Each structure stands twice: as structure tokens, then as C-alpha cells.
Amino acid sequence: MKRSAKFLTSVMLTATLLVPAMGVGAANGETAQQQGNETFRVLVDSANQNELKNAKGKYGVHREFNSEGFTTTMNAKQFEALQKNKNLSVEKVPEFSIEETSSKPEAAYSAMAASQSVPWGIKAIYNDSALTKPTGGAGINIAVLDTGVNVNHTDLKNNVEQCKDFTTTTTVVNNSCVDRQGHGTHVAGSALADGGTGTGVYGVAPSADLWAYKVLGDDGSGYSDDIAAAIRHVADQATALNTKVVINMSLGSSGESSLITNAVNYAYSKGVLVIAAAGNSGPYQGSIGYPGALQNAVAVAALENVIQNGTYRVADYSSRGYSSTDGDYVINKGDVEISAPGSSVYSTWYTGGYSSISGTSMATPHVAGLAAKIWATNTSASNTQLRAELQKRAKAYDILSGSGAAVGDDYASGFGFARVR
Missing domain, CATH: 3.40.50.200 (Peptidase S8/S53 domain)
Structure with a gap:
């Protein structure tokens, strides 16, 4: 059913307040990136719940994924330091x-x-x-x-x-x-x-x-x-x-x-x-x-x-x-x-x-x-x-034209062109 003037409201995702990321320009004119302070998103996880809790408190939480860990934003130096913690697994979150x-x-x-x-x-x-x-x-x-x-x-x-x-x-x-x-x-x-x-x-x-x-x-x-x-x-x-x-x-x-x-x-x-x-x-x-x-x-x-x-x-x-x-x-x-x-x-x-x-x-x-x-x-x-x-x-509508297209299921067009009729 259409609703043009009223949007459905839903429960917000649970998350804690994100700690402000480092990125202030240096007095000598160096940029944050030159200092290695450019920030990026990372996924942090651990089987040790105490370590995970401590990490959340230190870095803040952007998204909580429960059994998959949590994501947060940090700079390169923080990331390198976190990688040395054998009780935590950390990886960069890819961009799409x-x-x-x-x-x-x-x-x-x-x-x-x-x-x-x-x-x-x-x-x-x-x-x-x-x-x-x-x-x-x-x-x-x-x-x-x-x-x-x-x-x-x-x-x-x-x-x-x-x-x-x-x-x-x-x-x-x-x-x-x-x-x-x-x-x-x-x-x-x-x-x-x-x-x-x-x-x-x-x-x-x-x-x-x-x-x-x-x-x-x-x-x-x-x-x-x-x-x-x-x-x-x-x-x-x-x-x-x-x-x-x-x-x-x-x-x-x-x-x-x-x-x-x-x-x-x-x-x-x-x-x-x-x-x-x-x-x-x-x-x-x-x-x-x-x-x-x-x-x-x-x-x-x-x-x-x-x-x-x-x-x-x-x-x-x-x-x-x-x-x-x-x-x-x-x-x-x-x-x-x-x-x-x-x-x-x-x-x-x-x-x-x-x-x-x-x-x-x-x-x-x-x-x-x-x-x-x-x-x-x-x-x-x-x-x-x-x-x-x-x-x-x-x-019902096989695609036979284009590089890789062939009779039946092919690697270019798949099963074919799905249509209304």
C-alpha cells in the first residue's frame, strides 16, 4: 500500500557513540594523511569477550554485528597497534x-x-x-x-x-x-x-x-x-x-x-x-x-x-x-x-x-x-x-548475441532475458 506523506517508522539499529576520529591538521602544515592519521573503517572480533569489550570502549562502535564483531573507524597507527594484539582479529572493511x-x-x-x-x-x-x-x-x-x-x-x-x-x-x-x-x-x-x-x-x-x-x-x-x-x-x-x-x-x-x-x-x-x-x-x-x-x-x-x-x-x-x-x-x-x-x-x-x-x-x-x-x-x-x-x-527468451552468449545457459547472459510475457 502506498504512503506518500507518511513513512513507516522502525526500530533503529543499536550502536554506541563513535569516538571522534583523529584527523586535525598539524601546525607545520602536514596533512592528516601525511602523518598517517587518515581514517578508515575496520572490523574487530575476538573469542575473548573481555578483550572485545575493552576494544569497544577504547575505539567506539560504528556497527554492532554480534557474533561477527563490531566495526569502528581508526587511523593507520591505531590499526597497526591493534594488529599486534593476539587476542583480537582486525581487518579493513571494504568499500563498495x-x-x-x-x-x-x-x-x-x-x-x-x-x-x-x-x-x-x-x-x-x-x-x-x-x-x-x-x-x-x-x-x-x-x-x-x-x-x-x-x-x-x-x-x-x-x-x-x-x-x-x-x-x-x-x-x-x-x-x-x-x-x-x-x-x-x-x-x-x-x-x-x-x-x-x-x-x-x-x-x-x-x-x-x-x-x-x-x-x-x-x-x-x-x-x-x-x-x-x-x-x-x-x-x-x-x-x-x-x-x-x-x-x-x-x-x-x-x-x-x-x-x-x-x-x-x-x-x-x-x-x-x-x-x-x-x-x-x-x-x-x-x-x-x-x-x-x-x-x-x-x-x-x-x-x-x-x-x-x-x-x-x-x-x-x-x-x-x-x-x-x-x-x-x-x-x-x-x-x-x-x-x-x-x-x-x-x-x-x-x-x-x-x-x-x-x-x-x-x-x-x-x-x-x-x-x-x-x-x-x-x-x-x-x-x-x-x-x-x-x-x-x-x-523462454534465450540470448544469442554478445561475447560469450550461446544457446542455453551461458556465462554472458545466464539463463536468458526474463520478461513479463
């Missing part, structure tokens, strides 16, 4: 970033172009070149974990149910998810934009509800502990509110984060379907980023608006899996699962206007929207059954 081919849109527009009311990707996923108004998704929530969302955008404001910021120091900030980068607003539009007053742009599932979770900063990057906290929060909200949720993560990293892996597994076990970008490091094999590479996440490859060999073409930039697993129709770690429109995608922009962007980031919300649309027609289905339905639909 948006998955698009450029930090800037290919084109930005202050007003919606009438010809783009239903962008090519929406028409393609509906398999209807004459489509004028997409439908569906009512009662299903799409959690967009990204740079935030302009929740006042004409084409999105009617769908907003939650708006939260996970990038602050210690707690979740409710009713705050400002997007100053654009990526998150664009992603949300492709998933569920409702056309505003009838003169705006549409997404795949315009009746779905939006949970806008800011997990990345204005530069498009963020720490894995904040992302993991948001994923777990989604799962807990899904349980508490007894509702169906699809997570969209158009973000990634070449390295795996145990915090995010465990969070994805937790969400999946709670009935949440996780959709993630494959990454933009193609056409090389083994280039799927995380969390897309995880088995409990649906990795989405990007298609171009080009028909070749009778099908849409996988973009060269789209990350690939491994040819050794071609044809098995089994999702292994590092596999592409589904393909969707990702190149020159027209959608909502953080300025209140519109833009065109390319990347697997743009392909991912097409699948998230489709998942919401399908789930809305059968809310008794589990997330695993929904995933199987997406795979079934992908098999």
Missing part, C-alpha cells in the same frame, strides 16, 4: 560503489520527453513495443540500497513507503535518504516510477512500494558494514511487517565482504529476494562483482537495445561468469543468472528531471521490478519459488 559505466549520465533532461514515457527497456521486458502504461507490483516492496532517492520526484513520490539513511555515524536516520549523486533515483525509477500525473516516466512495476535506503555517499561509494546493516534491516522489517520485499543492489566490489555475504544469506533465509548487478568489468570471464557473485543473490547482466542473431545483445562492458559452467542451469558462485536492459536507459534523476545511463546497475532494477510484478500476483509464493519463476521466464 555504484555499478554504472560512467560517473556522469550520458544525457540529462529537465523535462520528460514524451517519446520516453515508456523507455525501451520497459517495452522490451513487457515484450510489447506499443506499451503505453505498465502495471502491477501492488503490495510488494522494492528496497533500493543505493545513493539515496529523490523521494519528492513527481514520478516516485506516490510510491515511497520508507526513506532511511545508513551512512551516518551510528544510527539509522528515518525519513532521510537524500540523493545528491543521481544513481539511486535513476535505479528506483526503472523499478517502479508511476508516470506522475500521467506525463512522466514509467518503471516496470508502478504500483510497487519504495523503500529508499541510502547506503552510499554522494561520491557513489560506501562501506560494506553500512550496506550489510541495511540488508539485515530490510529482512527484519519484512518479518516485522509481514510483507514481501525485493532488494535491489546496483552496487558492487571485486572483493567479497563477509559482512555482506552473511547479511545476504540472512535476508534470503527470511524470505527476501536479493537482486544485484553483475558488474561492468566485461567481457572477461570471472569478472562478476560482489554481492552479485553470491549464490543467494540474482546476478543481472546488461543488454543493449540492439537486435543481433534474433535477440538482444549482451553489452561488452557487462561482467561475465565462467564458461566452464555453461549449460548446467545451476547457479554457482560467480555466475550470471538473468539478463535485462541496461544500456542507454532513460529514467528519473535526482534533480527532479530525467537522464540516460548505461550499466548493469540499470539492468538490475528491471529485474527487481519484474520480480515485484510477478510476486504481486501470487503473494503466497516464497522467494525461492519467485526466483525459480524468473529463471523459467529467462529460459
